[in-house]
Amino acid sequence: MTGEYGLVDPDEADTPGDEWEEIDVSDTDADRIARKRDREFTEFRDRIKDADQFKVTASVFDDATFAALYKLVQDGWISAFGGPISTGKEANVYTALGDDRAAEALDEVEPEVAVKVYRINASDFRDMRDYLTGDPRFEGIGGKKSQVVLAWVRKEYANLKRAEKAGVRVPNPLAVERNVLVMEYIGTDEGGRAKRLAEVNVENPETAYHVVREYIRRLYTAGLVHGDLSEYNIVVEDGELVVIDLGQAVTVHHPNSDMFLQRDCRNVAKFFSRQGLDVTGEECYEFVLENADPSTKGDDNRNAR
Ligand code: ATP
Ligand code: MN
Numbered sequence: 011m012t013g014e015y016g017l018v019d020p021d022e023a024d025t026p027g028d029e030w031e032e033i034d035v036s037d038t039d040a041d042r043i044a045r046k047r048d049r050e051f052t053e054f055r056d057r058i059k060d061a062d063q064f065k066v067t068a069s070v071f072d073d074a075t076f077a078a079l080y081k082l083v084q085d086g087w088i089s090a091f092g093g094p095i096s097t098g099k100e101a102n103v104y105t106a107l108g109d110d111r112a113a114e115a116l117d118e119v120e121p122e123v124a125v126k127v128y129r130i131n132a133s134d135f136r137d138m139r140d141y142l143t144g145d146p147r148f149e150g151i152g153g154k155k156s157q158v159v160l161a162w163v164r165k166e167y168a169n170l171k172r173a174e175k176a177g178v179r180v181p182n183p184l185a186v187e188r189n190v191l192v193m194e195y196i197g198t199d200e201g202g203r204a205k206r207l208a209e210v211n212v213e214n215p216e217t218a219y220h221v222v223r224e225y226i227r228r229l230y231t232a233g234l235v236h237g238d239l240s241e242y243n244i245v246v247e248d249g250e251l252v253v254i255d256l257g258q259a260v261t262v263h264h265p266n267s268d269m270f271l272q273r274d275c276r277n278v279a280k281f282f283s284r285q286g287l288d289v290t291g292e293e294c295y296e297f298v299l300e301n302a303d304p305s306t307k308g309d310d311n312r313n314a315r
Pocket of ligand 2: 242243255
């Protein structure tokens with residue numbers, strides 16, 4: 011790993027917009043496939059269930075989740091499933107082999123992709139609601155747990171898109187189907203998953219800190235606050251810092267966005283001060299507020315505070 015931590019060139023990013031899709035989570039193609047359970051689907055499901063690398067983690071998937079995976083295969087995003095990378099509280103992350111559409115989107119032959127599968131039943135949807143309420147993109151979402159989780163996955167996808175546009179290095183989001191998100195796999199040259207910032211020996215903490223602080227500022231300028239930023243949700247790929255796990259990220263309209271921003275800054279500064287830097291959460295927070303582009307959403311929030 012190099013100690014350079016290059017920033018993504020902002021000229022390569024599109025102008026961050028404030029648009030978002032209307033979110034409709036009422037009935038997905040995956041739900042319809044799961045209801046129909048035709049022969050091809052049941053064969054697919056049983057094959058995945060029996061696959062060695064899936065035995066433990068996928069045993070809890072319901073038919074609608076298998077149907078979402080099936081749809082992603084049919085739609086040309088995934089050609090084969092790999093094993094689990096991470097088993098989290100609310101989601102499992104797997105590797106998979108990307109099919110034609112993933113190859114095209116990532117401009118890579120047979121790319122590896124990451125597949126994040128949210129478990130509807132394990133999810134603490136009360137926590138999720140706190141992040142969705144107040145976000146204008148999700149005003150119509152009712153109280154049903156599955157709908158909250160489905161909205162959450164769409165939100166993660168939309169947040170990744172928006173972060174990417176704003177010039178923040180994140181996994182390129184490819185597709186979302188019901189409770190499943192497919193994105194670029196962040197790996198190492200040796201083939202393993204990229205290490206979290208917490209797991210590496212940070213050779214040049216000063217540069218790394220400035221990159222992270224700049225990414226917080228760019229997100230904020232694009233109207234987003236990560237909300238769970240720390241050394242555990244930043245991974246290192248070939249000397250580049252990649253921000254992951256944007257499911258909980260909120261727009262600056264959210265009533266707690268300012269509190270989340272302060273907390274993100276505090277977490278980041280705490281980590282880097284352990285690396286020997288003389289930085290504080292306040293310094294990072296002030297930097298973000300003072301340098302966020304006033305012509306965009308980020309500034310509305312300052313006026314509203
Ligand atoms: P946790 O509760 O453990 O934080 P989570 O549900 O918040 O899990 P993520 O943080 O998005 O999920 O992912 C969990 C782990 O999976 C990450 O720490 C990372 O190691 C790995 N991971 C996630 N996305 C990718 C990706 N696109 N490429 C490579 N690895 C990934
Ligand atoms: Mn995480």
